[in-house]
Amino acid sequence: MNYHEVMTTDLGLLSTAAGKWDEMAGEFKKVETRYGDTVQKITMGDSWSGVSAGTAHTSFKATRYEYTAAQAEAKAIAGLLREAHEKFTDLKKKLESARDDAVAAGMTVSEQGRVAFDYAKLTPAERSAYHHDPDGQKAISDAVTKWQQHIDDRVKAFDEVDQSVKTALGHASADSNRDAFGKGADESLTGFNAHPETTLAKAGTPDKPEPAKKPDGTTFTGPDAGFSISGTKYGKEGSIKAYADLWHATAQGSTDLGPMHLSGITDVYEGARATGNYGLTDKGFVAKAEVSAGLRALAEGRAEHGNQSVYGRAEGFVGAEAGVNAKATREEATVGAKAFAGAKGTLAAGTETAGIGVGLTAEGWAGPGAEAWWGYKKDDKTGDYKIGGKAGLSPVFGGAVGLEITVNPGKVAKAAGDVADTVGDMAHEVGSWFD
Structure with a gap:
């Protein structure tokens, strides 16, 4: 003021x-x-x-x-x-x-x-x-x-x-x-x-500021390899991690077109990883293991205007992966399992309004596999709470479908504040009629 x-x-x-x-x-x-x-x-x-x-x-x-x-x-x-x-x-x-x-x-x-x-x-x-x-x-x-x-x-x-x-x-x-x-x-x-x-x-x-977005541009890393292991401690889960990265490339950019903000990202990775987390702490219960090897690629585009945005995403994977997950903490409650070998392609699209997004995913699989998971979890990078699930089956050829709902408390609160502002302005204007 x-x-x-x-x-x-x-x-x-x-x-x-x-x-x-x-x-x-x-x-x-x-x-x-x-x-x-x-x-x-x-x-x-x-x-x-x-x-x-x-x-x-x-x-x-x-x-x-x-x-x-x-x-x-x-x-x-x-x-x-x-x-x-x-x-x-x-x-x-x-x-x-x-x-x-x-x-x-x-x-x-x-x-x-x-x-x-x-x-x-x-x-x-x-x-x-x-x-x-x-x-x-x-x-x-x-x-x-x-x-x-x-x-x-x-x-x-x-x-x-x-x-x-x-x-x-x-x-x-x-x-x-x-x-x-x-x-x-x-x-x-x-x-x-x-x-x-x-x-x-x-x-x-x-609210805590949203994590800073990575600047536009291209990054390339690799090859790299490593291994780490830590046991459970008070308030901390145990973990095992091993990886062998051949290469990892990311390119992203953004621009404004009139009142709209457009952004896109492409990410490609080839290598092998194995991770495991376990433990019962004051934060909750965790039992998770995953292993994968192969080539992954992702391309995503987003258009934003005010409190609304739409996005589309395409992903591809060639290789093998398997995992099991059961987690119940303040920021995540998920359960699921997966196993697959072959090639798969994924298409996803959705919309977001005032910090709440809804999207659908569809996958085509060439190779034997099965996958199912359901729950919610917080994305540490964006602050979004992601709620949803996915189920798929492929004897030789098949696929999977999924639902993804995102809730960003900061954006929801900001949108609510904007509404409160508008209502306050309207009340002030109506009040002035009677002065």
Whole structure:
């Protein structure tokens, strides 16, 4: 925000909005109670049993959970808006005090917050003396710079809180999924937030920046080989790794075409690798082993515009691979197995909106093999949570199909923040109609 916006914004609208959010929480409470006493109650008696009753019980329980979560989210937003009003009011008073002090020191402060020396308060003789005195001119310049910095610092402090409030509202309105994946009644990954942070100190902390993308260009490495092994330690799983890389080449580039950002990557690798991870730690359970040898190639293109993007990917593999996986940690829960020898080609395509992507994969196999896996895991490079699965079978010729869903919490929170911003702007505009 700038000086003019700080001085002219009606901060009272924040308190008004907070009251409306409290009223909304109350209305959600009424709906939740009515839903529990009528719809959900149907599944709690002995008159309905069987698979349909069990499905309905889970579904109705999940719906009531969302009504409860909506109350928590609405109350949290109300509290954040009230805290924002308190902080903004205090910071605005400090800015007004800084302006008054500058004026008392012989300065003028424009509506845009620009400081200048008030020559109008000088007599003609004093004004002439200042103009012909280099030391006097320097003293004026130094004073203007000092008071400008003082006012700019107050504006900056206001803007920092403004950014914190934006982040906090985005976090409060994004589903934390703390009760999902079998840990509670939450059956929706994009529902209401049942566990929002209620203070700006916690909710207003910015997200960690997304990992920096590798610069455009080409890299080539190889040949290389190595072997490492480590046993289990407290809080750390054991691992075994052996590799013999013949070569590895990567080329990527990006460009802007009007409002769209286009990017692509090609990656080719030839060699052999064997890895294994095992252990039961405070982070969870891991048992994974994989071995592969052959030639792999990948080409992917992506087009992005705002919060939306589409992608297409093609992959090829010639060689042999086998693996088994069972993992249950805070950032991954997967199970699967695979074995294949021959050649395979993969096509994948999908779309992403506001940090949530959905895609499909299809593979053609020439050679015997079978594969199946299901679960979710976090991609350390992108911060995405990938949810999906794949199944395939090939006596001699066959293939596989798969589903991939990605969720990027940072992008989801940012999109939610943008929506909150838009809603806030609209509320401000509607409020101005009645001023």
